[in-house]
Every structure is written in C-alpha cells, then in structure tokens.
Amino acid sequence: MNREENISQLQNTSKIWDIAVIGGGSSGLGVALDAISRGLSVILFEKSDFAKGTSSRSTKLVHGGVRYLAQGDVGLVFEALKERGKLLQNAPHLAHDQPFIIPIFTAKDRIMYSVGLKIYDWMSGRLSLGKSEFISKEETLKRLPGLKSEGLYGGVVYHDGQFDDARLALNLAQSADEAGTCVLNYVSVNNLVKNEAGKITGLQVSDKLSRKKYEVNAKMVVNATGVFADKILQMDNPEAPKMIQPSQGIHLVLDLDFLGGKDALMIPKTRDGRVLFAVPWHGKLVVGTTDTLREKPKLEPEALQKEIDFVLETAAGYLARNPTRADVKSVFAGLRPLARPKEGSTKTKEISRSHKVILSESGLVTLTGGKWTTFRKMGEDTVEYFTKVTGEKLKDSKSLDMKIHGATSRVPDGHWGIYGFDAQPIQDLTKENKEWGAQLHPDFPNIEAEVIWAVREEMAMKVEDALARRIRMLFLDAQAAIDTAPKVAALMAKEMGKDEKWIESELAEFTKTASKYLIKK
Numbered sequence: 001m002n003r004e005e006n007i008s009q010l011q012n013t014s015k016i017w018d019i020a021v022i023g024g025g026s027s028g029l030g031v032a033l034d035a036i037s038r039g040l041s042v043i044l045f046e047k048s049d050f051a052k053g054t055s056s057r058s059t060k061l062v063h064g065g066v067r068y069l070a071q072g073d074v075g076l077v078f079e080a081l082k083e084r085g086k087l088l089q090n091a092p093h094l095a096h097d098q099p100f101i102i103p104i105f106t107a108k109d110r111i112m113y114s115v116g117l118k119i120y121d122w123m124s125g126r127l128s129l130g131k132s133e134f135i136s137k138e139e140t141l142k143r144l145p146g147l148k149s150e151g152l153y154g155g156v157v158y159h160d161g162q163f164d165d166a167r168l169a170l171n172l173a174q175s176a177d178e179a180g181t182c183v184l185n186y187v188s189v190n191n192l193v194k195n196e197a198g199k200i201t202g203l204q205v206s207d208k209l210s211r212k213k214y215e216v217n218a219k220m221v222v223n224a225t226g227v228f229a230d231k232i233l234q235m236d237n238p239e240a241p242k243m244i245q246p247s248q249g250i251h252l253v254l255d256l257d258f259l260g261g262k263d264a265l266m267i268p269k270t271r272d273g274r275v276l277f278a279v280p281w282h283g284k285l286v287v288g289t290t291d292t293l294r295e296k297p298k299l300e301p302e303a304l305q306k307e308i309d310f311v312l313e314t315a316a317g318y319l320a321r322n323p324t325r326a327d328v329k330s331v332f333a334g335l336r337p338l339a340r341p342k343e344g345s346t347k348t349k350e351i352s353r354s355h356k357v358i359l360s361e362s363g364l365v366t367l368t369g370g371k372w373t374t375f376r377k378m379g380e381d382t383v384e385y386f387t388k389v390t391g392e393k394l395k396d397s398k399s400l401d402m403k404i405h406g407a408t409s410r411v412p413d414g415h416w417g418i419y420g421f422d423a424q425p426i427q428d429l430t431k432e433n434k435e436w437g438a439q440l441h442p443d444f445p446n447i448e449a450e451v452i453w454a455v456r457e458e459m460a461m462k463v464e465d466a467l468a469r470r471i472r473m474l475f476l477d478a479q480a481a482i483d484t485a486p487k488v489a490a491l492m493a494k495e496m497g498k499d500e501k502w503i504e505s506e507l508a509e510f511t512k513t514a515s516k517y518l519i520k521k
Helices: 003-011 026-037 066-070 074-090 107-127 137-143 165-178 226-236 305-316 372-383 386-390 414-432 448-457 463-470 478-496 500-517
Strands: 016-022 042-046 095-104 133-136 154-163 182-185 187-194 200-207 213-223 244-255 264-267 276-281 284-288 330-339 355-359 365-369 439-441 444-447
Touching: 003 182, 003 213, 016 026, 016 200, 016 386, 026 042, 026 165, 026 372, 042 165, 042 187, 066 107, 074 095, 074 107, 074 154, 074 372, 095 107, 095 137, 095 276, 107 154, 133 137, 137 154, 165 182, 165 463, 187 213, 187 226, 213 226, 213 386, 226 244, 226 330, 226 365, 244 305, 276 305, 284 305, 330 365, 330 500, 355 372, 365 372, 414 444, 414 448, 439 448, 439 478, 444 448, 448 463, 448 478, 463 478, 463 500, 478 500
Parallel strands: 016 042, 016 213, 042 182, 095 264, 213 365
Antiparallel strands: 095 154, 133 154, 187 200, 200 213, 244 284, 244 330, 264 276, 276 284, 355 365, 439 444
C-alpha cells in the first residue's frame, strides 16, 4: 500500500465511486472486502490508523461464542462458527485453532459443559476445529500447570479460533488495496455532501497529515465507525437519536508462565455473570474481559481501577500463583458498539452481538454491532443495500472464499508466521542493509527490517502505528515499547525523510499514549 499514490486519487474530482466507506476497523474493512468481491469501486477513509480503536483491542478470539449459545442466540452462533471456519482457511497465517480448557469442580458441571460443548461441536459441522472431551484432573494440570489444583475434578477441552486482530485489519486493507480500492488512513470525514433532494452524493474529507481538503463523489456512503457511529448519524441528521451504548472491556497481559502450556483457560462464570479468558498470545498471556458501561466513546479508552482489580481477583481464584499489579506487562481497553439499551437498563452482557444495517432517508447506510468473527458477513449484508440505494443490479458476493493478503499453505515459523508470504521479503531487506537484521528489543524477536517494511508496504505513518499495530509490542509489554520507540522513530524518520523535530514530536506523542498501557502499581 502506498499512501501518496492513494491520496493522489482524490484529485480526480470527476470520479464517482460506487461505495465510500467511513471507518477502517473490522466493520469498514469487511464492507470493502465484500464490495470488491462483487466488482464495485470502493474508497475507504479512516480518521486515525487502521484498527486504532476497538478492532485492535479484542480478546484475540475467532469464536462462535459459547456464552451466546448459553443465552440461546443460536442463529448468531451458527453464523459465527461458519465465519470462524472460513477465516481459518482464508488467513491461515493469522488465525489458527486454539484448544481451551474449562476447569471442572463438580460432576454436575462435567455433564453440563460436556453436553453444551458437544452441541457447539455439532453446530460447527464440517468446519469444526476438533472434538470436545473431558480430561482427568492429572491431564488438566499437565496441560495447564499454572492452574490451582484444590477441588479440581478435571477439565473439558474444546476448540475455538485465535488470531491477531490488528494484523488481520492491516491484511484486509492490503487485500482491498491490491484489488483497486483506495484505502486511506489519517483522513477524516468533515461533512456529507447532499443534492437538492437531500440524498447523499459524496463526502468532504481532509488529510490530517497534509491538512489538504478534498471532495469525493460516491453512489453509496457507509457509516462503519463502530462506537463513533452516532457522530456520523448526527452529521447526517442533527436530530438523530443516539443508537450506540459503549461497553468497555479490558485485558491484562501477563507472562505466559502464569498458566503454562499452549492451552487457553476459559472461566465460564464470574461474579458479574460474564466469562473470563486467559489466552496464550505471541508468547504472553492475555486475560480478560470486563463489561463496563461508558457514556462517551474515546479513541484511546483507559482501564478503570475497578476493572483491573476485578480481572486480577478473578484470575487469582484459578491460578496457583496470584497475579499482582506489578506482574502486568500491559493493560488495554476497548469499547464494544452495543445497541443503546432501554432507559434504566445497565445490563449489556445479555445484548446480542448480532449486527444491524440501517438505511437513513438520506441514503446513508449504517452498520452497527457485530463482532470481529463475523466481519465478512457484516460486510456482505451491508453491501446488499447497494441496490436499494442506487437501483443498480449487484453481482453475487464472492468474499466467503477470498484469500486474504499473506495467506500461504506454508506458514513461516515463529513470529514470522503473522506475515505469511511477506515474511521472506521482509527478511530479504537485510541484504539491502545488514543493520536492519538487528533486534529491536532483546526480549522480542522483531528486527529493524520490520519497521522499514511497515513504512514501505503497510502504510505506517507514526511510531504508534509501528509499535502498536504492525509490531504488537505496545500490547504485549508497554515498557519495552517505550524503550524501543527511539530506535523505531529514527528508522522511520530516515525512511520517510523526516527531521529531528518530527522524531521529538512522535516520541512525546507515543510516550503519552503508551503510558496509558502501563498499570499504576
């Protein structure tokens, strides 16, 4: 992806795009992917970086949703399990099978979870990742050596998917870009352009890096901004009622030896009625999540102290070694774009994660709700509105079987796996400059060439883009990311032709953001 080349396309003021997408997270990228599979021309605007918001802050699971099955949302589970299976086929470098173990303490629980998960297996059909089974106490502790043994009866193993959320978003942007989509980060939408009849005909946007403004023509505009959807809806109609209720979920990152092994832990019921996961991810252990109502959406939400305490206390009830605040390597928070509940209601965990597509009188199409696992189906359902808005015939969707950028039958070993077929070209950069073969940080396998690649091929414009979403260091160890930032800034500045002032500004901005990922001890 080349941002300068894509920005230059905005100068063609006579071009009319089939679809203009606002939002570069999972929702917007899902729309773009499906639209290009039907041969439509697409332009996508992200006001920050791809997946900067909620889409980089998930529990890193591609799952049908055991909890949704327990709540009786069978339709969503069927849909999600199908999408889970196809994503593992279409992006094998980013999504893979992850065994989970539910600790069992009574014979009654053994029967209940064994039966429930057999139904989950059956619903997966031919896209199943493996059969669930009961294992003994001894086998459970062998597979999860960090689990408390007191009162343990055994465990139930089941299979779900795990992935790298921000890397998937990036690869989706690359897939769209390669198919002709004009994909842009750091471009904000200032206004919706309408004709005399009040129908939307385009957008007024501004490049946040150059400060230049542009007007773009489009047959259909899609609002796929997640928790910020109300802002675009009210841009369209100042009287529009608020539709989104942000719900915050946080995750704590610990050393992997708190749990041990390769299996993930699933705690089926916490004191607030949610589930809690402890999942191995990039050599660390991600533990979460919470469900806390927040009134206003933020691009960089922060974990509340009570949320941190809740996750630590819940984890301590199951882990042999109690995690403390000093053990937390990074803490990150994300906001779910839930449908606003009825007046007086504060329960969000029961709200379905099914998505909705809304068509406004102006022709604005808004996609709300949903979850990462079903991003492609969300995009497909949204693009179906193209005929309603334009009256033009629409080709059938082909996104279900589209291979995503990086997909390869031979996934590289180690951390190179997330790059898929790009792994070798990145390593080849060290032939251009041997120094780029040096590690960025002694505790991480990433090398300098990955930063050069992020600038040249992955549209990384800021230090945070590189350390948070291209290389996931900020999410894995915030202090390590802060320590690495000067080296990354210097590499990016030289590659991009930036001066010392840019480096100073970037380091100050990154340190301010990264400090929010450090837990207050």
